[in-house]
Amino acid sequence: MSSNSVTGYTVPQRVLHWVMAGLIFFNLIFSDGMEHWNRLMRRGEAITPDDVSAANIHAYVGIALVVLCLIRLGFRFAQGAPDAPAEEPPLLKLAAKIAHWTLYALFILMPATGIAKYYFGNDTLGELHGGPLKILLWALIVAHVLGALVHQFYWKTNVLARMTRGV
Numbered sequence: 001m002s003s004n005s006v007t008g009y010t011v012p013q014r015v016l017h018w019v020m021a022g023l024i025f026f027n028l029i030f031s032d033g034m035e036h037w038n039r040l041m042r043r044g045e046a047i048t049p050d051d052v053s054a055a056n057i058h059a060y061v062g063i064a065l066v067v068l069c070l071i072r073l074g075f076r077f078a079q080g081a082p083d084a085p086a087e088e089p090p091l092l093k094l095a096a097k098i099a100h101w102t103l104y105a106l107f108i109l110m111p112a113t114g115i116a117k118y119y120f121g122n123d124t125l126g127e128l129h130g131g132p133l134k135i136l137l138w139a140l141i142v143a144h145v146l147g148a149l150v151h152q153f154y155w156k157t158n159v160l161a162r163m164t165r166g167v
């Protein structure tokens with residue numbers, strides 16, 4: 001793996017990481033409004049303006065996430081990212097790299113499939129959204145947080161610090 005001069009994430013990269021993490025948790029955990037809308041649609045029942053408002057919160061948070069992701073990718077390509085510390089075994093370095101880029105892909109694929117279902121009535125993509133893609137996203141987040149904890153407490157690296165304080 002090539003070394004570079006970047007030692008931490010920049011302020012915009014750190015702010016975007018934590019704002020996006022918050023919004024993603026919000027959409028993963030509080031999706032009831034959207035699920036309720038989906039149930040009513042499936043059963044062909046009446047949908048009130050309140051139902052639509054509740055579902056729209058999920059939709060708008062998700063759309064905000066794609067926009068933030070594109071801005072974040074801009075910073076990522078312009079400013080780069082620090083190398084994985086030497087303590088991390090090569091196979092896990094590779095796993096982290098794959099996980100990070102898959103997460104970026106999901107920041108786009110989740111909203112895209114949600115939009116396809118909500119605005120264009122595409123049931124197949126809707127099932128992908130609430131099924132496999134949602135599970136993959138949860139699995140990667142769990143692995144990601146475990147990885148951060150192992151770095152902090154087992155290898156005792158500065159990986160968490162470079163996403164918080166920036167060093």
Ligand code: HEM
Binds near residue numbers: 058062
């Ligand atoms: C990263 C952004 C997003 C995340 C993390 C997310 C997450 C979720 C979750 C957890 C569910 C519940 C699935 C279930 O357990 O049944 C769901 C359902 C749904 N979401 Fe999203 N969502 C996102 C973006 C969007 C966007 C932008 C839209 C539309 C504009 C959308 C439309 C829907 C629809 C229509 C459903 C119901 C269909 C289903 O449950 O399969 N989502 N979403």
Ligand code: HEM
Binds near residue numbers: 020022082084159160
């Ligand atoms: C929804 C939750 C989260 C998502 C989607 C997410 C996503 C990401 C992504 C895509 C990166 C790669 C950044 C890049 O190199 O371009 C990253 C880095 C990082 N994340 Fe998260 N993250 C989440 C939550 C968390 C949490 C809860 C923690 C802490 C426990 C955390 C700690 C870190 C750290 C320390 C890095 C830097 C890794 C490094 O320097 O190699 N993240 N995150």
